[in-house]
Amino acid sequence: MIKKVFNFYYNGFRTMTWGRQLWTIIILKMFIMFVILKVFFFPDLLQRDFATDEERSNHVLEQLINP
Amino acid sequence: MLESIDTSLIDWSRAQFALTAMYHWLFVPLTLGLSFIVAFMETIYVKTGDEEWKRITKFWMKLFGINFAIGVSTGIILEFEFGTNWSNYSWFVGDIFGAPLAIEGIMAFFMESTFIAVMFFGWNKVSKRFHLTSTWLTAIGANLSAVWILVANAWMQDPVGTKFNPLKARNEMTSFWDVFLSETAVNKFMHTITSSFTLASIFVIGVSAWYLLKNRNVLFAKRSTVVAAVFGIIASVFTIFTGDTSARIIAREQPMKFAAIEGLYEGQTHAPLVAIGALKTDTTMIPNPRERFIFKFEIPSALSYMAFLTPNGFVAGVNDMVYGNEEQGILSYNERIERGAVAIETLKTLKLASDRGDEEAFAEAKAKFDDPQWLHDYYQYFGYGYYKDRPLSELIPNVKLNFYSFHIMVFMGLHFLILSFIALMGSLKNRWGDKKWLLWVAIITIPMPYIASQAGWIVAEVGRQPWVVYELMPTVAAVSKISPTAVQITFWIFLATFTALLVAELKILTTQIKKGPEEK
Numbered sequence: 134m135i136k137k138v139f140n141f142y143y144n145g146f147r148t149m150t151w152g153r154q155l156w157t158i159i160i161l162k163m164f165i166m167f168v169i170l171k172v173f174f175f176p177d178l179l180q181r182d183f184a185t186d187e188e189r190s191n192h193v194l195e196q197l198i199n200p
Numbered sequence: 201m202l203e204s205i206d207t208s209l210i211d212w213s214r215a216q217f218a219l220t221a222m223y224h225w226l227f228v229p230l231t232l233g234l235s236f237i238v239a240f241m242e243t244i245y246v247k248t249g250d251e252e253w254k255r256i257t258k259f260w261m262k263l264f265g266i267n268f269a270i271g272v273s274t275g276i277i278l279e280f281e282f283g284t285n286w287s288n289y290s291w292f293v294g295d296i297f298g299a300p301l302a303i304e305g306i307m308a309f310f311m312e313s314t315f316i317a318v319m320f321f322g323w324n325k326v327s328k329r330f331h332l333t334s335t336w337l338t339a340i341g342a343n344l345s346a347v348w349i350l351v352a353n354a355w356m357q358d359p360v361g362t363k364f365n366p367l368k369a370r371n372e373m374t375s376f377w378d379v380f381l382s383e384t385a386v387n388k389f390m391h392t393i394t395s396s397f398t399l400a401s402i403f404v405i406g407v408s409a410w411y412l413l414k415n416r417n418v419l420f421a422k423r424s425t426v427v428a429a430v431f432g433i434i435a436s437v438f439t440i441f442t443g444d445t446s447a448r449i450i451a452r453e454q455p456m457k458f459a460a461i462e463g464l465y466e467g468q469t470h471a472p473l474v475a476i477g478a479l480k481t482d483t484t485m486i487p488n489p490r491e492r493f494i495f496k497f498e499i500p501s502a503l504s505y506m507a508f509l510t511p512n513g514f515v516a517g518v519n520d521m522v523y524g525n526e527e528q529g530i531l532s533y534n535e536r537i538e539r540g541a542v543a544i545e546t547l548k549t550l551k552l553a554s555d556r557g558d559e560e561a562f563a564e565a566k567a568k569f570d571d572p573q574w575l576h577d578y579y580q581y582f583g584y585g586y587y588k589d590r591p592l593s594e595l596i597p598n599v600k601l602n603f604y605s606f607h608i609m610v611f612m613g614l615h616f617l618i619l620s621f622i623a624l625m626g627s628l629k630n631r632w633g634d635k636k637w638l639l640w641v642a643i644i645t646i647p648m649p650y651i652a653s654q655a656g657w658i659v660a661e662v663g664r665q666p667w668v669v670y671e672l673m674p675t676v677a678a679v680s681k682i683s684p685t686a687v688q689i690t691f692w693i694f695l696a697t698f699t700a701l702l703v704a705e706l707k708i709l710t711t712q713i714k715k716g717p718e719e720k
Binding site for chain 2 (some may be wrong): 141142144145151152154155156158159162163165166170171174175176177178179181186189190193194195196197198199200
């Protein structure tokens, strides 16, 4: 069963003609998004700067109550 | 806090979010609509066994695949931005956003990745009926995955089914069904998907018109036009119907947005609808905002009727919202600001009491957040509290942008219905394609639903400003204090990346369209 599913996808991708150009674009796009942008430009600030949910709550509360 | 935030940070963060959301939305609606059109075409093929329908199905499926592949995951960028640029907002909305987006991710991955593979790789490998089922499930799956993000957006417009936890600074869901089935959510979903169906129909009619103009693949083009025109008419009628319902919901839930989309400053009963108009540039908007029209053609009482289904309905204007209208029971913005400031002060008292272990003060403040009357009188104006000692103009959305976006959307929507109707009538009489100028109109119309769809989102999002979560959290309180330069850099990276993706899509699409369907 697993082999059949694997062969289905494998042969599908292998016989693609117009799809290869698309796959190049998709892989390049994913690389830019997940390797460059996410890693270097888009940290999750609350996850990065605080260890616990309590600390995150306190930080946001401070932001909200000191307008 | 607000004074310490560089306004350029807010503007760049907003611009970046708008840019990524708008580019993302260039890809999504065609996927939503074309998936169903392809499913209808394949159904006809399976029913009739006519190989020409298989050829038609495979061609449009190929265009669907290109659009899907290039557009896929562009929405994830928005989630990156939530965590970096809008961290206060991300925390504040809590599981209201987390749960729907998680469901969307899982659902989209399993449904789409499985059935799309069968759609593209399964021809001649699985039975006709199994293949058709996969095509339908891809269409249903794609549209269902849109449900969740639209539910989350609807909650930002109309935050129901939740309770604010003042100890965690988070909104917690009290009723999934209130969030999921709120009038705003249901209507937003219906309006968004039917407008996407319209967009895809116009795309198919327009591309088919090009073949007819070139006198190539004539049978293919005519049959494609019939399917798209029928789907387009039904979708357009539903789009108009759900748009009309939206107007009533907005008039009730977001009267400032409703006033802005019509450029209405003084509220009235028997309010006329501005069918066509042009607003003057006015630099004296505040403190007494009075933008005037250069010209306008009005339909008497139509706005009151649209909002309340009666000409006697009072439609509040911008001034009624800002300065209040006692007779109509509308609180002034100054009063709302005072009440919001009380809510913020109470939250502050609670936090300080908690920090110093003052149990009595803590219990007193906490009790207020559990009191429905206090929540109604004060907490519902929480966001206004951030505008104490700030100009009232900051609480008014961009009237011109809303007015023009709304009217562009409505006029184009009517055009799509008329064009689909003419294409269907012409096709049924076997005369669609006789008049070249009509084919040119169909081709020129292809980009219009994209403009109309973007305009609709501008009304939804810019019309809600300054709120991120309506009346509870303004944009200025939602933004993270990060370097504006970092936001600017990523803004330009996104602009370059998305533009490259769009150019790539257009190039691949036009190449495939020029090639046409497979030879018989």
